[in-house]
Amino acid sequence: xxxxxxxxxxxxxxxxxxxxxxxxxxxxxxxxxxxxxxxxxxxxxxxxxxxxxxxxxxxxxxxxxxxxxxxxxxxxxxxxxxxxxxxxxxxxxxxxxxxxxxxxxxx
Amino acid sequence: xxxxxxxxxxxxxxxxxxxxxxxxxxxxxxxxxxxxxxxxxxxxxxxxxxxxxxxxxxxxxxxxxxxxxxxxxxxxxxxxxxxxxxxxxxxxxxxxxxxxxxxxxxxxxxxxxxxxxxxxx
Numbered sequence: 001x002x003x004x005x006x007x008x009x010x011x012x013x014x015x016x017x018x019x020x021x022x023x024x025x026x027x028x029x030x031x032x033x034x035x036x037x038x039x040x041x042x043x044x045x046x047x048x049x050x051x052x053x054x055x056x057x058x059x060x061x062x063x064x065x066x067x068x069x070x071x072x073x074x075x076x077x078x079x080x081x082x083x084x085x086x087x088x089x090x091x092x093x094x095x096x097x098x099x100x101x102x103x104x105x106x107x
Numbered sequence: 108x109x110x111x112x113x114x115x116x117x118x119x120x121x122x123x124x125x126x127x128x129x130x131x132x133x134x135x136x137x138x139x140x141x142x143x144x145x146x147x148x149x150x151x152x153x154x155x156x157x158x159x160x161x162x163x164x165x166x167x168x169x170x171x172x173x174x175x176x177x178x179x180x181x182x183x184x185x186x187x188x189x190x191x192x193x194x195x196x197x198x199x200x201x202x203x204x205x206x207x208x209x210x211x212x213x214x215x216x217x218x219x220x221x222x223x224x225x226x227x228x
Contacts, residue, residue, distance in 0.1 A: 034214055036152075043202055043221050044144075044152065049214035087152055091206070091213060095168045096142070098152045 002026050002090055006099035012107040017078045021102045023071045023088035032092035035064055035073045038101075039084040047086075048073065078104075109133040111203050111219035118225045119193050126189040127222045129203035136184040137161035140206035142215060143177060143188050147199045157206065158186060193226045200224075 003026040013019050023033065031051035036044035046055045048064035051071055061076040075082055083106050088099040114128040129141065143155040156167040158177040165177050174197075176189045186203055203219040 032213075038152075043218040045218070046214060046216050049216075050212045053212065055214070055216065089152075089215070091215070094157065094166050096154050096157075098154070101151045 001095050002029060002093065002097050004088055004090055004097050004099040006086075006088055006102050008102060009100065010103040010105060012105050013078055014107045015078055015080060018074065018076050019078060019104065020075075021073045021086055021088075023066075023073070023099050025069045025071075025090055025092075028068050029090045029092035031067045032090055033064075033066065033071045034089045034091065035062075036087045036089065037082070037084050038087065039081065044087065080106075109205065109217045111205060111217055113201075113203060113219035113222045116223040116225070118227070120228055121194055121226055123193050123226075124189070124191050125193060125224065126187050127201060127224065129186040129188075129219050131184050131186070131205070134205070136179075137181060139208070141177075141179070141186045142204045142206055143175075144202045144204060145199045146202065146221075155188065155201070160186065193224075195226050195228075197224060198226045 005024045007022045033051045035048040038044045047058050047062050052064045063074050065072050085101045085103045087101050110132045112130050137160045140157050140159050142157045145153050154168045155171045158165050160179040179186045200221045200223050202221045204215040205217045207214050207216045
């Protein structure tokens with residue numbers, strides 16, 4: 001099974017900051033990588049799929065990059081609603097797998 | 108508008124059975140895989156399995172194989188996740204999600220609101 005490793009596990013930042021998260025796959029997953037944001041008490045919401053395609057309705061401050069085994073999610077100009085937990089997901093091959101999450105906290 | 112609406116919270120005792128549901132609307136139910144995801148409160152997301160309503164093709168994560176059953180009723184556009192002998196360790200929130208696709212791409216774009224399952228004696 002493909003293992004997904006996210007870093008850091010937590011991060012402190014302020015409104016207006018720019019932050020970048022990393023996700024690494026244990027083997028080549030091409031660009032079959034998605035990013036989700038999960039706010040407390042809510043279902044995950046899709047931000048990015050195919051590593052870099054912005055989901056319809058997601059603000060342009062979110063961007064994704066990478067292919068193969070190394071991927072990044074960048075958020076420009078953090079907004080209050082962005083303080084949440086972020087997960088990457090590989091759906092290259094079953095069993096699909098999530099990373100363990102990165103919790104973004106307000107400084 | 109695509110929507111996935113899940114059944115309400117359930118409280119069960121160990122050994123009891125349970126079937127939770129995910130009713131979809133706004134798209135053709137049989138054309139898309141449905142995934143089920145578990146989240147123990149305060150923990151991360153983990154896959155349970157995926158299910159194709161058109162032909163009932165089913166794939167389970169190994170740790171859930173034999174513990175749960177995925178199914179669907181095509182006549183009412185509803186997917187199910189079922190247990191026959193619940194354990195305390197099954198206590199979690201369970202989400203259903205649609206696996207959309209187009210061209211070379213696929214993505215889990217629409218999610219249910221989640222069903223909290225609590226198993227306690």
